[in-house]
Structures are given as C-alpha cells and as structure tokens.
Amino acid sequence: MMKKIIAAFCISAFALPMATAYAKDDAKDDAKTKQNLQSTRQYYAQLIAGTPGAQVRLAELNMLMTMLPKGGDIHHHYTGSVYAETYLDWIGQQGFCVYRESDLANKQEKFRIETRKAYITETNKTCLMADAIRKDNAFYRELISTWSVVDFDNHVHPQVAPDQHFFNTFGYFSPISKYSTNQGLTILKQQAKAENQQYLETMLKSAPITDHPEFSAKIDALQANSSKAEMLEAFGKLADFLAQDAGAQKKIADYVQETINDAAGIDDADFTLRIQTYVSRNSAPSKVFSSLFAAFAASQNNPLIVGVNIVGAEHALVAVRDYNLHMQMFAFLKQRFPKVRLSLHAGELVLGIVPPEHLQHHMRSAIQIAGAERIGHGVDIMHETNPDQLLAELKKRNVAVEINLTSNDFILGLKQQAHPVAMYLRHETPIVISSDDAGVSRSNLSREYFLFASRYTPSYDTLKKTVYNSIRYSFLSPSDKVIQLRQLDQRFVKFEAAAAKLALSAKSKF
Incomplete structure (x- = not known):
C-alpha cells in the first residue's frame, strides 16, 4: 500500500510541473495571438487611412485582402464564374468551333459556338477551331471581350448597354458551359x-x-x-x-x-x-x-x-x-x-x-x-x-x-x-x-x-x-x-x- 502511495506521489509530483509548464505555454500562445490581432488591427487601419498627405495604401491593402481568410x-x-479561357479550352477538347463572322442566311452569328458536327468542316472557313482562335490575336481578344466584360470601359468601340452585355455573355458560352x-x-x-x-x-x-x-x-x-x-x-x-x-x-x-x-x-x-x-x-x-x-x-x-x-x-x-x-x-x-x-x-x-x-x-x-x-x-x-x-x-x-x-x-x-x-x-x-x-x-x-x-x-x-x-x-x-x-x-x-x-x-x- 505504501509503495502505491509513494508511486502516486511521484507521478503527481512529476505531473504538476508539467501541467504548469503547459499552462504557461498556453498563456504565452494566447498572449501572442492577442498581440497579433492588435497588430493586424493597427496595420489594416494604417492601410485604409493612408499616411499623412498620402492616399490609401492600395497595393499593400490588395495584398492583405488576398491573404485574408475568406x-x-x-x-x-x-457558369458565370468559369473564365472564358477555360471555355475555349473545352471547345478545343470537344472539337467545336466558333464563328468569326455572321451569316444571317445560314443562321450563323459571330462569337457563337458551333456544336453540330456537320457544320464543323475544313471547308467552313468562318468557323474557327480553338487553336486557330489562339493564333488570331485580334479575334481572340474580341472573343474574350464578348464572353466577359474585359476591355468594356477602357477603349472606344460599338457596344450595347452594360447590363445587356453582361447577360449576353451567358448565351455565348452556354453550349460549352x-x-x-x-x-x-x-x-x-x-x-x-x-x-x-x-x-x-x-x-x-x-x-x-x-x-x-x-x-x-x-x-x-x-x-x-x-x-x-x-x-x-x-x-x-x-x-x-x-x-x-x-x-x-x-x-x-x-x-x-x-x-x-x-x-x-x-x-x-x-x-x-x-x-x-x-x-x-x-x-x-x-x-x-x-x-x-x-x-x-x-x-x-x-x-x-x-x-x-x-x-x-x-x-x-x-x-x-x-x-x-x-x-x-x-x-x-x-x-x-x-x-x-x-x-x-x-x-x-x-x-x-x-x-x-x-x-x-x-x-x-x-x-x-x-x-x-x-x-x-x-x-x-x-x-x-x-x-x-x-x-x-x-x-x-x-x-x-x-x-x-x-x-x-x-x-x-x-x-x-x-x-x-x-x-x-x-x-x-x-x-x-x-x-x-x-x-x-x-x-x-x-x-x-x-x-x-x-x-x-x-x-x-x-x-x-x-x-x-x-x-x-x-x-x-x-x-x-x-x-x-x-x-x-x-x-x-x-x-x-x-x-x-x-x-x-x-x-x-x-
């Protein structure tokens, strides 16, 4: 019985400083976490306020928002979250093509995807395969601009209203989406x-x-x-x-x-x-x-x-x-x-x-x-x-x-x-x-x-x-x-x- 008591005492005596050490470590970690929180508050506040006589520190703020847990x-x-470039990749994988010009008589519209195999032929020069689109830089850029809002505001070109342009994009890439x-x-x-x-x-x-x-x-x-x-x-x-x-x-x-x-x-x-x-x-x-x-x-x-x-x-x-x-x-x-x-x-x-x-x-x-x-x-x-x-x-x-x-x-x-x-x-x-x-x-x-x-x-x-x-x-x-x-x-x-x-x-x- 005495041996058990001594053993229990030894274990207890050993465990006590260990538990105290863990408690101190936890307290130290908690204090560090609180310190990091306060530092982040201050850093973020500086970024959105800017420095005296300067504007908001946009580049640093942008970096911080990228790092931010979302x-x-x-x-x-x-369908609206997949980028147009991915849809073009899929067009290539499927062997589809995209019309580079409109032909109303044949019901063909520029930028529309052709999925019907009978129309996807070497003789159909108006319908480009994915690789051909990527080699034609001017049409490629037009295509991406039509299937998304990129370039809409930064150069002058004929365009529909912004809301119509936005909702139109879904009709273009829907056959492949x-x-x-x-x-x-x-x-x-x-x-x-x-x-x-x-x-x-x-x-x-x-x-x-x-x-x-x-x-x-x-x-x-x-x-x-x-x-x-x-x-x-x-x-x-x-x-x-x-x-x-x-x-x-x-x-x-x-x-x-x-x-x-x-x-x-x-x-x-x-x-x-x-x-x-x-x-x-x-x-x-x-x-x-x-x-x-x-x-x-x-x-x-x-x-x-x-x-x-x-x-x-x-x-x-x-x-x-x-x-x-x-x-x-x-x-x-x-x-x-x-x-x-x-x-x-x-x-x-x-x-x-x-x-x-x-x-x-x-x-x-x-x-x-x-x-x-x-x-x-x-x-x-x-x-x-x-x-x-x-x-x-x-x-x-x-x-x-x-x-x-x-x-x-x-x-x-x-x-x-x-x-x-x-x-x-x-x-x-x-x-x-x-x-x-x-x-x-x-x-x-x-x-x-x-x-x-x-x-x-x-x-x-x-x-x-x-x-x-x-x-x-x-x-x-x-x-x-x-x-x-x-x-x-x-x-x-x-x-x-x-x-x-x-x-x-x-x-x-x-």
Whole structure:
C-alpha cells in the first residue's frame, strides 16, 4: 500500500510541473495571438487611412485582402464564374468551333459556338477551331471581350448597354458551359483555395421542367391582378400532378444524381462545396412553377443541394410582370417543403432601369411573402416603401444581404458611396461579401474584399465579422457550420500572425 502511495506521489509530483509548464505555454500562445490581432488591427487601419498627405495604401491593402481568410462565397454562379479561357479550352477538347463572322442566311452569328458536327468542316472557313482562335490575336481578344466584360470601359468601340452585355455573355458560352461540370468545379476549387477560401455555395444548374398542358395553361393564364385564391388553386393542381407523376419524379431523381456526380471528389479537409438549385425568372409562369417544384423537391432533406434561388435579369419584361406571382409560388412551395432554405435575387435594380413602382416592393416581397432567409444584391433598398422599416425588419429577422460590388458597379452603375453597403453596416443589417460571376466580371473574391475595404473603410473587426458571416449565414447544417467556424478560427490565427510580421517589415521609411 505504501509503495502505491509513494508511486502516486511521484507521478503527481512529476505531473504538476508539467501541467504548469503547459499552462504557461498556453498563456504565452494566447498572449501572442492577442498581440497579433492588435497588430493586424493597427496595420489594416494604417492601410485604409493612408499616411499623412498620402492616399490609401492600395497595393499593400490588395495584398492583405488576398491573404485574408475568406470563409465562404455564398452568392456564386457556376457558369458565370468559369473564365472564358477555360471555355475555349473545352471547345478545343470537344472539337467545336466558333464563328468569326455572321451569316444571317445560314443562321450563323459571330462569337457563337458551333456544336453540330456537320457544320464543323475544313471547308467552313468562318468557323474557327480553338487553336486557330489562339493564333488570331485580334479575334481572340474580341472573343474574350464578348464572353466577359474585359476591355468594356477602357477603349472606344460599338457596344450595347452594360447590363445587356453582361447577360449576353451567358448565351455565348452556354453550349460549352456544362461540358465537364466536375472539371469546372475542380478549377473553381483550386482558384478558391489559392485565395484562402474554404467554402463554396454555388448555383450550379437549373431544375428540370415537366409540362401538363391543362394545368400549365391555368398557371400561364394568371395575371398580376389575379386573386391569391386563384393562384393557389392553379398552383395546387400542377403541384399535385408533379408529386404523383412518374416522369416528373424521375427527372427530379436524375437531376439530384447528376448533381451528386458533378460534385464527386470536390470536398476535402480544407474545402467544402454545397449547391443551390435555381429557376429562371424570365420563363413562362408554368415553367417557372414546374422548375421551382423540382428545385424544392431536390433540396428538401438534401445535404448537398442546400437551397433554392431564382435568377435572371430582374428588370427584364417577364421578371417585372410576374414578380408577385413568383413570390406567391415560393410561398406556396415553402408550405409543402418547409425545410428548404431560400436565398433570392431581389432588389438588383436602380432608378431608371424600371418604372419607379417596381422599386418599391421587390425586397420586401421576397422577405415577407416568399420567406427569403438571404437577399441577393438588395441595392434598391433606398427606393422601397418605408425603407427605414425594411432596414429594421432585415435586422430583426436576421436576413443577410449578399453584396456583389463589381457586378453592381458594371450592370447597374452603382459606384462608390452610391452603393448601400455602408448604410447596411450603419443599420446593423448582416451582410456577406460575394463574387457573383467572377469569370464574366474578370474578378475574384479577394478583389471584392479589396473593394469593400478600400471604398468603405470598415474597421478590422467589422471586416472580420463579415468574413464569419459567410459561414454563419450559409445553408450548411449546424454541425457543418461548427466545423467550418473552427477552421476559420485557425485560419485567422495564422493570418494575423503573418499580418503582424508584415506590419513590422512594412514600417515606412519615407
């Protein structure tokens, strides 16, 4: 017994100084982490304030924003995020060609992709293969400028309106955009990891459509002034059919499996992918509803397809005409599929692009009628009815606004302080910074954070909170969020240690 007591005493006597040593090391590490945080705050503040008599230190700020942990990108369109150069590579791999001039008689349009083998021949001199395009520098540059916004502002040339140019690009590269979705996602993953991003929530493919002539006609006959009862009756008949029809259910099951195949092998220890499904807001009402039904069904209880959205030019004729009808569709389907998460493009409008009355309710309807948990863009907030009350409601409901600075600037002309992001911050509305269509915009997520920091000079703590918002307001499961937030904590510890060293080496001698 005495030997056991002596042994226990010896172990205890040995363990006590060890535990004390570990505690001291932990305290030392914690103190160093706090010191690095404070150094990063000070360095960042110097960069956005500039030096006396000088402007903001943009180059250093740009570097710091590239190093910054990004968390997630949760307003992201797959097809608009792949760069045009990658699409050209895929055209070469598929043996397709691109027309270098238009021939209306033969229904050939300059810059369009030809996928029909019968037209891809050596005698067709107007349709160039990928290698030939790369050898023709003038046409190559024209092509990249047409399939993206590069060069739009920096030289004089005939051009359509910026918003039309932006949305036109998708029509050009759409024939090749789904060539190898898994390969495309792999490329986007590599790009994201290179700029210290750990999570991507992308809008990948639109949900399938199933028609029923009688029930579809009833929905297509609905008008803006149709009663809610009329809408619900028409919705109910088509929804009941889609829920029971074997063909419709097979399309949904095939769509889910296709999405699973697209995402195969993308997740790893440092990167996580989730998918939003979506519908086009500029289709016939019955097609929108049928596609929405499929989107909700695919997303319900699905750990990969985590949300539903609606996309397309919000100021287009059909989108404006059917906006309230679309919101009622979301409300109806949310009742049938209550677990589905919703992020809606809403308020991507400015004064002049639509009549004033259409600026007064899009965001409010997306929240109050459709039940959106996040709002994409939300830049018409100033023109909404009772905007002060809407701001308060966004805060109360904890609805995050997805900020897309580059696309808002290009498509809508919202520049600098005309953008409401600073107003959102002042009113404590949660925001996230996102990239939207980085391939078309020739941007990336680091660039969006750089614009946010340089234009609106948020404090470092606000900047850091905004990064964390990209995980907190994602549609990840609660358990996945815990994992992602822990990873983000670790990334910021490393980042702030690196930023503190950078601050020491960057002391100005001028």
